[in-house]
Amino acid sequence: MVDAGPSRRDLLKAVAATTVSGLFAPGLVGAQGTTPSRPSSPVNLILYFPDEMRADALGCYGNPLVRTPNFDRLAREGTRFENCHAQHPVCGASRCSLLTGWPASVHGHRSLYYFLRPDEPNLFRYLKQAGYDVLWFGKNDALASQTFPDSVTEWHDSPGSLLRPATRSVAAAGPTTMLLPGGADRRTLPDYLLLQQAIERLERREADRPFCLFLALGEPHPPYRAPEGFDSLYAAADIPQLVPPDLPGKPDFHGAIRRAYGLTTVSDRVLRQVRATYYGQVSYSDWLLGELMEALDRTGRTQDTALFVASDHGDYAGDYGLIEKWPSGLESCLTHVPLMARLPAGAPGMVGRDMVELFDLMPTLLELAGTRATHTHFARSLVPQLHGSPGDPRRAAFSEGGYNVYEPQAFEPTLGGPYAPKTDLQNQHPETVARCAAVKTTRHTFIARPGGVSELYDRAVDPRETHNLIDSRAHASLRETLQVRLMNWYINTTGVPPIDKDPRPTPPYYPPPRQPNDPGALARILDEGADRE
Numbered sequence: 001m002v003d004a005g006p007s008r009r010d011l012l013k014a015v016a017a018t019t020v021s022g023l024f025a026p027g028l029v030g031a032q033g034t035t036p037s038r039p040s041s042p043v044n045l046i047l048y049f050p051d052e053m054r055a056d057a058l059g060c061y062g063n064p065l066v067r068t069p070n071f072d073r074l075a076r077e078g079t080r081f082e083n084c085h086a087q088h089p090v091c092g093a094s095r096c097s098l099l100t101g102w103p104a105s106v107h108g109h110r111s112l113y114y115f116l117r118p119d120e121p122n123l124f125r126y127l128k129q130a131g132y133d134v135l136w137f138g139k140n141d142a143l144a145s146q147t148f149p150d151s152v153t154e155w156h157d158s159p160g161s162l163l164r165p166a167t168r169s170v171a172a173a174g175p176t177t178m179l180l181p182g183g184a185d186r187r188t189l190p191d192y193l194l195l196q197q198a199i200e201r202l203e204r205r206e207a208d209r210p211f212c213l214f215l216a217l218g219e220p221h222p223p224y225r226a227p228e229g230f231d232s233l234y235a236a237a238d239i240p241q242l243v244p245p246d247l248p249g250k251p252d253f254h255g256a257i258r259r260a261y262g263l264t265t266v267s268d269r270v271l272r273q274v275r276a277t278y279y280g281q282v283s284y285s286d287w288l289l290g291e292l293m294e295a296l297d298r299t300g301r302t303q304d305t306a307l308f309v310a311s312d313h314g315d316y317a318g319d320y321g322l323i324e325k326w327p328s329g330l331e332s333c334l335t336h337v338p339l340m341a342r343l344p345a346g347a348p349g350m351v352g353r354d355m356v357e358l359f360d361l362m363p364t365l366l367e368l369a370g371t372r373a374t375h376t377h378f379a380r381s382l383v384p385q386l387h388g389s390p391g392d393p394r395r396a397a398f399s400e401g402g403y404n405v406y407e408p409q410a411f412e413p414t415l416g417g418p419y420a421p422k423t424d425l426q427n428q429h430p431e432t433v434a435r436c437a438a439v440k441t442t443r444h445t446f447i448a449r450p451g452g453v454s455e456l457y458d459r460a461v462d463p464r465e466t467h468n469l470i471d472s473r474a475h476a477s478l479r480e481t482l483q484v485r486l487m488n489w490y491i492n493t494t495g496v497p498p499i500d501k502d503p504r505p506t507p508p509y510y511p512p513p514r515q516p517n518d519p520g521a522l523a524r525i526l527d528e529g530a531d532r533e
Helices: 008-014 069-077 091-100 123-129 145-151 190-204 252-261 268-299 358-368 417-428 473-493 521-526
Strands: 044-049 079-085 133-138 154-156 211-216 305-310 339-342 350-357 397-401 436-440 444-448 455-458
Touching: 044 268, 044 358, 069 268, 069 305, 069 339, 079 358, 079 397, 091 123, 091 358, 123 133, 123 145, 123 211, 123 358, 133 190, 190 211, 190 268, 252 417, 268 305, 305 358, 339 358, 350 358, 350 397, 436 473, 444 473, 455 473
Parallel strands: 044 211, 044 305, 079 350, 133 154, 133 211
Antiparallel strands: 079 339, 305 339, 397 436, 436 444, 444 455
8 A cells, every 4th residue: 555645855854863972871882983963854764673682592592502693793893782671571562562662561462463553642643744764575464454444555475374374274293392393495584575575665665755665574483394494504403401491489380381392201302403493483584684784785775764773572482391481471582673774874882771662663763864753652761872962771671471361362272283282281270371570670570460479680790580589588578679660660551541522511411302102104205195096
């Protein structure tokens, strides 16, 4: 669908040129002596959005094994946010938060089947109203179908699916590891085909309107299988020790998943192969990013286009003896996601150390577009950090998960194939997906589970969150502090009222018309003149 609107020239006055100068604060480090300037016209926007990519799977986030030269290049040429966490560990809820700046609980977007409707705000509608062509390539899990026409200019779904038809309805014999044979041609897979459509749009160089290009790709989402050339990049024997299963002080769903999926019989070698294959998918996503960056260089779009990279959530990928994700799983391997950005003429090599949240992308992209959200939200623009200003060292990140037995409408429907154990477990044992919430600072993790095992970790000494301190007397004060902070956050973010108001006076009452007692009156009136024919 194509829509008309203001030209780029009409929008030039919408953004004032601003120069940011000064010293870099401790929360943001970068190249010395650089003073980036902001563009004087609306910048084009690209959001490269892999699915289910944990931050620690990238070289620029400290992984010594995985080959990610293009993610690493983007980090060198722009800004990398070290501590970005998603609002929810499931695709749909996380993406709804990203597009609104709302925690998942504000409007009940807490499952895979409640997306943003026409009466709710979203990033892309704001951009379209500001004169942008919004071009969507890939999976949805964000907007209700009736929301697309007024929010997106043109959209293209994935030519395939996350589970190919041959594997969608057939469950593997034995344990459910979602580990499948790979080896397909990288240029025949859905992500590559979507990317080529997007690159074709870049090559047209249609300059009358700024654009926002959303690449909602499928890798490295399970099933775990990598295309040819990436399926043998990493061997199970080369994978460092995973977080072991059956740790004390973990929520009950850890053991329930392992039993339901048959993972208790799976060897450490197989779990390491899951991780090795996942890393192959990450490297494939990196190769795709390289294709995009080459196209931007070749078309000259690097000079007028801001490129962002982020993901909706992470993946267990063998840690804790688990695979994929879980609706009430709030471990950092599920919430800690990459967030990087490169602006035209922006400063290279910037690293933001303070906590940020995935939904900060919403006001950030709007500010770069010269517009802003008009609804109440809780996200913060990262544009100041992108131009050298410090972050907020006091900030924490908040995540939510799960649903309770009294809200059956939120549960995922039972599915066949490899997802059968997952959806069966949720529906047969709803306590395994009970609601929970987390607060994370640069050092600590606190996860509140009213119906189960709460968790407290000191990531400075326990970065993989293996030793639960929730019952530690030495950490009682810390636990109380984080509990209060989480409670205050809920108090301050719950129940956002709509913008439009209703009149207070009682409306006029108009009594219904009284029907005549004569049942033949209607017929006599309507039949008047019939006897004259």
